[in-house]
Amino acid sequence: MQVIPPRFPKGRPRRLRRTPWIRNLVKESPVSVNDLIMPVFLTDRTGGSEEISSLPGLMRYGIDGAVELANECSGLGIPAIALFPYVDAELKTRDCSEAVNPENLVNRATRAIKQAVPDIGIMLDVALDPYNPTGHDGLVENGEVLNDETLEILVRQALVQADSGADILGPSDMMDGRIGAIRAGLDSAGHHGTAILAYTAKYASVFYGPFRDAVGSSGALTGDKRTYQMDPCNADEALRMAARDLEEGADMIMVKPGMPYLDICSLVKSTFRAPTFAYQVSGEYGMIMAGHQRGYFDLDAAVIESLSSFKRAGCDGVLTYFATRAARHLKKAGVT
Ligand code: PBG
Secondary structure, eight states, rough: OOOOOOOOTOOOOOGSSSHHHHHHOOOOOOOOOOGGGEEEESSOOOOOOOTTTTTTOEEEEEEHHHHHHHHHHHHHHHHEEEEEEEEOGGGOOOOOOGGGGGSSSSHEEEEEEHHHHHHHHEEEEOOGGGGGTTTTTOEETTTOOHHHHHHHHHHHHHHHHHHHHHHHEEESOOOOOHHHHHHHHHHHOOOOEEEEEEEEEBEEEEEGGGHHHOOOOOOTTTTTSSSSSTTTTOSHHHHHHHHHHHHOOOEEEEEEESSHHHHHHHHHHHHOOOEEEEEOOOHHHHHHHHHHHSSSOHHHHHHHHHHHHHTTTTEEEEEEEEEHHHOOOOOOOOOO
């Protein structure tokens, strides 16, 4: 069907832009609080909460603080939070054993939040970087990031996290075959209901810088992640990755970073019609905050516009450090 709009002066596109109510009526891709996942940084260090110097306006929370924040998110209607631990240097070992410790920070926090705020979804990253002295997402031997050996420990990490009550696992490691291995591991342990949101098209990006400071892995990182994360120039490869991850059992797929990769979001969504998420990463948060601090734009307006772009590109939801801010703004504006 080809739609030929009537020509001016019969056709006047401004008719549908005249008033707020008519603009609302024809709005195509509004963002709603239901679309948001809030990443939350955890710390064991002070027992309390502390500011994150690389992410102005964001905190690392002790477990009590994280429970409080989860409660606030739930009250705002945010469906899920994603927990990321700051791990002390002395807990980072070459075998990354802290990743599979049922008593590690993310697992304790997950159990505490599940008990106190049972109605919010909890997502956990499956990857070794917070626990690895090299800062890499996989086991490292002679400077090489090992694939198959890493899969074994990732499966164990996923099982411990599912046992702790995680609802969604987010393999963010980019090893080959991880989704199939983790799905099989979960199923054989009876965790049929634990969902996988795969970091499917995860690019080797400079925009992760502030996150690596927030979880204490940037000082540790030796080299870069280009032997497993994707080349920012590649789009066809994102489609192949999505096909693989879905075939291996991913329930949902993700594109990361977000705004510089809206073309990939759109391509992946229109090709597979699967639940698709974007991760508006730490460097994107930083750019928007910096622009606001310089007086370039109003922060809430910039946040809502950026989140709307993900919806327009076809995303079903967004992981964003602005989730609580956006939720508060939407509530004030009467958007549900
Ligand atoms: C770790 C992981 C990273 C992010 C989420 N999980 C960093 C990385 O791959 O180095 C980045 C998130 C952000 O920048 O906000 N596997």
